[in-house]
Amino acid sequence: MKKIAVVTSLSLLSLTWGGLALADDDYITLASTTSTENSGLFDAIIPQFTDKTDIDVRVVAVGTGQAFETARRGDADSLLVHDTAGEEQFVADGYATERLDVMYNDFVIVGPSDDPAGISNSDTVNEAFSSIAESESPFASRGDDSGTNRAELRLWEDAGVTPQGEWYRELGSGMGPTLNTAAGMHAYTLTDRATWVAFDNPQDLTLLFEGDDALFNQYGSLLLSAERHPHLKHDLAAQWHEWLVSEEGQQAIADYRLNGQQLFFPNAQ
Amino acid sequence: MSSSDNAFLTALQLILHMDSDLFSIVTLSLQVSFVAVALAALAGLPLGAALALWRFPGRNGVIIVLNALMGLPPVVAGLCVYLLLSRAGPLGQLGLLFSPTAMVVAQFVLVLPIIASLTRQQVEALHDEYAEQLQSLGLSTTRMIPTLLWDARIGLVTVMLAGFGRASAEVGAVMIVGGNIDGVTRVMTTSIVLETSKGNLPLALGLGIILLALVTLINALAHLMGETAKRRLG
Numbered sequence: 001m002k003k004i005a006v007v008t009s010l011s012l013l014s015l016t017w018g019g020l021a022l023a024d025d026d027y028i029t030l031a032s033t034t035s036t037e038n039s040g041l042f043d044a045i046i047p048q049f050t051d052k053t054d055i056d057v058r059v060v061a062v063g064t065g066q067a068f069e070t071a072r073r074g075d076a077d078s079l080l081v082h083d084t085a086g087e088e089q090f091v092a093d094g095y096a097t098e099r100l101d102v103m104y105n106d107f108v109i110v111g112p113s114d115d116p117a118g119i120s121n122s123d124t125v126n127e128a129f130s131s132i133a134e135s136e137s138p139f140a141s142r143g144d145d146s147g148t149n150r151a152e153l154r155l156w157e158d159a160g161v162t163p164q165g166e167w168y169r170e171l172g173s174g175m176g177p178t179l180n181t182a183a184g185m186h187a188y189t190l191t192d193r194a195t196w197v198a199f200d201n202p203q204d205l206t207l208l209f210e211g212d213d214a215l216f217n218q219y220g221s222l223l224l225s226a227e228r229h230p231h232l233k234h235d236l237a238a239q240w241h242e243w244l245v246s247e248e249g250q251q252a253i254a255d256y257r258l259n260g261q262q263l264f265f266p267n268a269q
Numbered sequence: 270m271s272s273s274d275n276a277f278l279t280a281l282q283l284i285l286h287m288d289s290d291l292f293s294i295v296t297l298s299l300q301v302s303f304v305a306v307a308l309a310a311l312a313g314l315p316l317g318a319a320l321a322l323w324r325f326p327g328r329n330g331v332i333i334v335l336n337a338l339m340g341l342p343p344v345v346a347g348l349c350v351y352l353l354l355s356r357a358g359p360l361g362q363l364g365l366l367f368s369p370t371a372m373v374v375a376q377f378v379l380v381l382p383i384i385a386s387l388t389r390q391q392v393e394a395l396h397d398e399y400a401e402q403l404q405s406l407g408l409s410t411t412r413m414i415p416t417l418l419w420d421a422r423i424g425l426v427t428v429m430l431a432g433f434g435r436a437s438a439e440v441g442a443v444m445i446v447g448g449n450i451d452g453v454t455r456v457m458t459t460s461i462v463l464e465t466s467k468g469n470l471p472l473a474l475g476l477g478i479i480l481l482a483l484v485t486l487i488n489a490l491a492h493l494m495g496e497t498a499k500r501r502l503g
Binding site: 029034038042043058059060061062073074075174175176177179180198199200201202229231 | 355356357358361364366367448449450451453463465466467468469470
């Protein structure tokens, strides 16, 4: 009786294990940002790449800081993020051999529709950020070293404000959770446009400021160093890297629409 | 995506139109947690029974540590397994990070202390009750382990269910070591986190309701099996 039980459970176990073994297709692991994943861009363009090359792309969507760390440790074959300064540093540090512009969109400031800091009348993003700080209106910061967080901190610096105090709340969360929280506490926040358009729970949040050149949000693809991490799938990753900036890849990015809006604008050189 | 804001309706729609994506997410969730619990039981049941029966220096320390590990935060377990399996880590050569196997390892780490600790408790209680009889049969401690485990089996099913509950409900560990990759390592809990972060709250809650329903179903099956077994034993 006992033996039967043991044999049954062992065979069940091996069956389940067999089910877990994955098809051994060619694939690369791409470390990227939540904005590209959550907005549905990858669901739209990766199948086109896979059709052409038979290479699947497995996306691990994290903040830009964590994406860099994942690649630095050799756990991703490719990197697509949005922090140009950080990307150039990554190349300078020898972790990547090439960085290419792929596409851009822009950051926008969203906030409660009654706009207590009156930023919708601001001419520049500096003015908008200063108004928020002066009126001490609640501002939800990502606080997670993501690309958006880094951009936000640069904007405070440009506005000559050291963000601190009761009104400035560092959440340490991704873009989506930050939007959920900002909606809950009637706070302003800086978000990339793609995540904002794809976001389904705005409640009282509304887009209040956009269009300043300083809000430009560039995405770049990095070719990781074969010297640093020889075990990575460099050949396959190079095909993805080149496809992104090819005419076909750029067209795929341009064609992607969500709710009728184009979210990413290809700008490979 | 959904026309309704009602999570229960969303859950119902999801179940009725069970698409292949959802089906593979549910299957993977069950597979990962089932394998993790089975492996943790293979290691934890004998470990717990041995702890109950053997006296050795430092035994109390081991018991306290195991009990404390029952409360190990999943995200810490995930981080440890991540550092272990990462290419820069000691087991990096295996290339297991961001795979279902990595998720099994992380859940194993979470479930093992629960199964070992609770098994020790059950077996110790049983042993206190039958110590004299077992000794009069001349059984060595090693031979007592399978006997007592078998006698405690109905209670041990509950122990394994507790382990399964922990495994299927946690998100912190599988998110870190699995990476929530669409079609590869996305499970119920990581989908719920993803949909919440997209602000798609009805869909997130709908997935939560499905997860709860599945766990309830598994518990009901185990309960029925236990009742049947008890009746047969009279």
